[in-house]
Amino acid sequence: xxxxxxxxxxxxxxxxxxxxxSPLTQKPESAHELETAGASxxxxxxxxxxxxxQEGLKLHEDLERGTESYAEALTxxxxxxxxxxxxxxxxxxxxxxxRAVNIPVLxxxxxxxxxxxxxxxxxxxxxxADALELNIYYLAAIPEQTSSQxxxxxxxxxSDIRKKVRLPLAVKLSPFITALPNFARKxxxxxxxxxxxxxxxxxxxFDLEKLEVVPNxxxxxxxxxxxxxRWIAIIYGSVKVDFALTGGVHSGLDVxxxxxxxxxxxxxxxxxxxLGSQRIPAMLExxxxxxxxxxxxxxxxxxxxxxxxxxxNPALFExxxxxxVLSSY
Numbered sequence: 001x002x003x004x005x006x007x008x009x010x011x012x013x014x015x016x017x018x019x020x021x022s023p024l025t026q027k028p029e030s031a032h033e034l035e036t037a038g039a040s041x042x043x044x045x046x047x048x049x050x051x052x053x054q055e056g057l058k059l060h061e062d063l064e065r066g067t068e069s070y071a072e073a074l075t076x077x078x079x080x081x082x083x084x085x086x087x088x089x090x091x092x093x094x095x096x097x098x099r100a101v102n103i104p105v106l107x108x109x110x111x112x113x114x115x116x117x118x119x120x121x122x123x124x125x126x127x128x129a130d131a132l133e134l135n136i137y138y139l140a141a142i143p144e145q146t147s148s149q150x151x152x153x154x155x156x157x158x159s160d161i162r163k164k165v166r167l168p169l170a171v172k173l174s175p176f177i178t179a180l181p182n183f184a185r186k187x188x189x190x191x192x193x194x195x196x197x198x199x200x201x202x203x204x205x206f207d208l209e210k211l212e213v214v215p216n217x218x219x220x221x222x223x224x225x226x227x228x229x230r231w232i233a234i235i236y237g238s239v240k241v242d243f244a245l246t247g248g249v250h251s252g253l254d255v256x257x258x259x260x261x262x263x264x265x266x267x268x269x270x271x272x273x274x275l276g277s278q279r280i281p282a283m284l285e286x287x288x289x290x291x292x293x294x295x296x297x298x299x300x301x302x303x304x305x306x307x308x309x310x311x312x313n314p315a316l317f318e319x320x321x322x323x324x325v326l327s328s329y
Contacts, residue, residue: 002291003298008264009131009168011104013040020267021045028100035101037277046110046135047090094127104130121161131168147178155190162191170194184239194242197228219270224248236262236307252286260306
């Protein structure tokens with residue numbers, strides 16, 4: 001019998017399949033279904049910085065009164081009703097989900113500035129979360145802002161939160177980082193226990209009839225996992241953090257690839273949204289069958305076995321691979 005157990009952020013997990021933040025991880029009932037199907041942990045949807053700001057400004061109350069006293073803020077922040085739950089309800093929902101499942105539950109904060117993050121990181125810890133994912137979703141669109149300035153904001157944010165909470169911290173990163181291995185090391189030194197590669201930036205579309213910019217949600221496909229797969233394989237072993245691969249994981253074979261690159265877990269949303277939590281048993285069976293066929297005894301045995309430092313030709317992860325692909329068409 002193969003051993004599918006793994007560890008992530010100091011948590012002992014029964015397998016590498018973690019349910020990523022989605023509507024399925026927002027309700028106790030669907031969270032319980034994910035656990036029953038075999039998920040080893042769940043990540044709650046993010047509490048957004050904008051929600052924390054709105055609570056501080058009492059913006060919801062002002063909107064109901066029809067006032068425009070916060071005109072600038074009203075143009076910047078989404079309406080409160082666009083989010084399913086506010087900050088205090090988020091904490092209460094976290095407690096309900098913790099009572100509904102026996103697997104680890106990770107809270108999530110999404111933003112770019114310290115602000116109310118420290119306060120709510122502590123509240124999420126007090127509500128019973130097993131770990132905290134810092135989901136840094138920020139588009140650097142200001143010409144005056146340098147990459148080093150932006151990195152410093154992230155590092156200070158992680159450092160400030162680490163000083164206030166004991167929870168394991170994972171940082172979910174954008175792929176748009178100039179020198180990712182160096183930045184990963186700085187985040188580790190600031191107190192990050194894990195890195196989640198990568199955050200998906202949902203690109204807007206243009207409505208040519210209404211001449212409006214409109215949101216556009218497109219679920220992932222397996223090809224998307226090549227980017228995080230490559231970077232985890234490159235950084236694995238050089239920075240002492242746990243890696244979670246997210247984006248593009250749709251099969252048991254995808255999970256195996258992530259483990260061989262050096263990931264501890266895969267976090268999955270699109271596959272479960274499309275086909276339901278019952279995909280998990282099939283994926284676990286696919287993993288087990290492949291491991292038995294190829295005589296792997298455990299996830300631990302294969303972890304990092306195809307990272308850059310372990311393969312015969314490490315240059316394939318860099319320019320040599322680029323040239324080889326171009327010449328192979």
